[in-house]
Amino acid sequence: MAIPVPLPYIERFEKLAYGMFVHWGLYSQLGRGEWVKFIEKIPTPEYKKLKETFTAEKFNAKEIACLAKDAGMRYICLTTRHHEGFSLYDTRGLSDFDAVHSPAGRDLVAEFVEGCRLYDIIPFFYHTTLDWHQESYQKDFESYLDYLHKSVEILCTNYGRIGGLWFDGNWNKPDADWKESRLYEIIRKHQPEAMIVNNTGLFEQGRVGHPEIDSITFEQGTPSPMNRQGMPKYLAAEMSQTMNRHWGVGNNDFCYLSPKEIIENLCACRKVGANLLLNVGPTAQGQIPEYEVAALRRVGQWVKLNALPIYNGKPYQVHSTDNDFALKAEGKLYLFIRNLNIAGPSNVTLGEKCDTAKAFLGIKQRIKSCRWLDNNEPLSFTQNEDGLFCINATAFNYGSHLVIRVAEVELA
CATH class of the missing domain: 2.60.40.1180 (Golgi alpha-mannosidase II)
Structure with missing residues (x-):
């Protein structure tokens, strides 16, 4: 059976090879990971107060994009909204639980895209599908999906051409009708060549999902070779991985990958034709911690020595x-x-x-x-x-x- 020919934008994605994942939000102020609200059962009214101290005073998107460039990373995926429900972008009236209504007073996604463009880095948008803040997620799912889809349409229509959208959370309601086709139609309408990724989570790594999906995911797991023979569509593959044991910053997490381990993981991905999306967790104010900066730049020296096969192999x-x-x-x-x-x-x-x-x-x-x-x-x-x-x-x-x-x- 024949192997399908990759669509041009999927082929371009595979040649990006190595990307930076950025998990940053209100949770970063607590320094105990991105799931802190859920794990510690922080009441929503109490958690919402974190918005009033979110200043983003050290968030410099140009510096982050420059770091990615030095690291040999060709794309960055930013958590525009994580499970906590707080948006780093201007939700334009959908909600006041966003960065422009915080002391930061800025559209941080706009800054992110501008920084990426300056250094020829492709911007990708992570967006949660589950939401701990919106009551409609539990009480009126149809209404919640309207809110979610309008949110995604804002991202598709206000920031120019983007590399793709990276969704996460459908695994939280595996039996629900997420109306994926409607969501992906919105993306194809406004961003026809955007990669569509929907994370299948820790327990279903490599699962093929909706026909509009462009890449399968391997969260925290080494990708396995994919048999594409007879597939209706050529799919890419991507491993997402933390540099320590948390996606959001963990102030007491010292269990970091070494440059050696990052090189080995990047090679394990490229061996089977998959990308590596390696995470960093900025501090409360938006600065990438020193160790991540140093480790990424060190690995970037290795990538530079082997650039041709890493990107094009x-x-x-x-x-x-x-x-x-x-x-x-x-x-x-x-x-x-x-x-x-x-x-x-x-x-x-x-x-x-x-x-x-x-x-x-x-x-x-x-x-x-x-x-x-x-x-x-x-x-x-x-x-x-x-x-x-x-x-x-x-x-x-x-x-x-x-x-x-x-x-x-x-x-x-």
């Missing part, structure tokens, strides 16, 4: 050792290789100092040359008629370790 089927894998881009193969040694004096290096033999089975086209992508060092190799390709993966020079190193293979 497509999965290439080979069998390998050590969970190594291959991507193909612009007529060349790119081998992503782990577990390399470091060469150096025995009194400062641990373990083996020698080169490593790496084998890949399934490359039947004749190979012309092989080199490390980061420094152009040529690599010796052998190849037989059965598609077995072996390279002598030279050790890192002392003072360098790329976690996963990429070899460029030129085909004859």
Whole structure:
């Protein structure tokens, strides 16, 4: 059975490869994660008072977009409204529970889009579908859906062209009629090439949903390869992941990913053709914490070294050792290789100092040359008629370790 051809905007999305998720709202003032209202059972009238202290005085969308650029991230998805029900955009009369009616007094989504445009970053809008603030969510669901759809139409018609909309919350009422077709018709009317994503949650990762959905989701889980044969439509895939154990800022959460782990997770996504959407949780006033800034910029240096295969590479089927894998881009193969040694004096290096033999089975086209992508060092190799390709993966020079190193293979 044939694999469908991706629509142009879906193909462009896949080449974005790596994005920033930003979870920010009233909950950020409490510093105990984005679910704090629900988990701590904070009464709505009490929680609503957080609006009166929301100033956003350190929210600088241009700085955030610049950070994404430095990190090698090509898109940012901002929580325009999370489950707490507070909107970072001007709801234009639908509600006064928004940023323009807070001490911030600004349309923060407008600032976000402006910052993204300045640095050639594609803006995406996260929008909750469940709502802890709106009483109609529990008491008059039809009325609530009208409110939700009007909210989404505001986002589709007031901020220029956007990359997509990322919904989250349908899993809260799995048996309800969410009128998804009506919602997606609004988006297609105003933003015909916007990606439509609807998160299937922690327990249904990779589930294919409504026909208008453009990407399946893997929340906090490594994407699995997708068999697209016979699908009515080509779907992208995306993993969303936190840098610690919370989406919104957790002041006492010290369990952060290292740059090494981020590189490994990005590669795990690209191995199967999926994007990585990595989250940051700004502080109460809208500033991204220092550790996230430093870690993202460090990973960005690695992405810059391997930009061509990371953004443009497509999965290439080979069998390998050590969970190594291959991507193909612009007529060349790119081998992503782990577990390399470091060469150096025995009194400062641990373990083996020698080169490593790496084998890949399934490359039947004749190979012309092989080199490390980061420094152009040529690599010796052998190849037989059965598609077995072996390279002598030279050790890192002392003072360098790329976690996963990429070899460029030129085909004859």
